[in-house]
Amino acid sequence: MANAAVSPKLTRLSRIMAWLSLAGAVIYLLLDAGTFLLPDTLNAVGVFEAHHLGHLVSSAIPFGDRLAAFAVDLIPTLLVMWALIELYWLFLSYARGAVFTEAALRSLSRIAALMFVQVLVAFVAEAPISYLLSLGNPPGHREISLTLTSHDISYLFMAGVVLVIARVMAEARRVADEIASFV
Numbered sequence: 001m002a003n004a005a006v007s008p009k010l011t012r013l014s015r016i017m018a019w020l021s022l023a024g025a026v027i028y029l030l031l032d033a034g035t036f037l038l039p040d041t042l043n044a045v046g047v048f049e050a051h052h053l054g055h056l057v058s059s060a061i062p063f064g065d066r067l068a069a070f071a072v073d074l075i076p077t078l079l080v081m082w083a084l085i086e087l088y089w090l091f092l093s094y095a096r097g098a099v100f101t102e103a104a105l106r107s108l109s110r111i112a113a114l115m116f117v118q119v120l121v122a123f124v125a126e127a128p129i130s131y132l133l134s135l136g137n138p139p140g141h142r143e144i145s146l147t148l149t150s151h152d153i154s155y156l157f158m159a160g161v162v163l164v165i166a167r168v169m170a171e172a173r174r175v176a177d178e179i180a181s182f183v
Contacts, residue, residue: 115159
């Protein structure tokens, strides 16, 4: 069920959010890469990777170790990018009036799932990342860490909210289809 009559305000807002989502995906990747590859520069302007704040403080960590850690960190980063690109397509469909379509509801559910999975993958990935970043330390000073932050908890909560909204929209669509079949 597509909404043929979407307000111009919703169309405009959806288009803006679509492009912001796409820009967010690119910026997220660039900042993540910079965190590992140019840490002194990004630390100087206050950009940091939440899970690795205590580890990645300068370019004193060998470049190869930072590059290997970045390779591991690309997994959760790509999940965030996938969610943002999925959000881009969802907002574009909203701008075209496809608000309660099956495709829009599946997309919203995928976004929620990607948010959940990203937090879990980032949590697990922190162990090899922290080890790689401390590899240059002398024996006995290397570490493996796992951190669950309030940021992670809020991200999981937001994923739950998105999932419930997707389910509510699916139920609204089901009820509307049922009502339409009676008329």
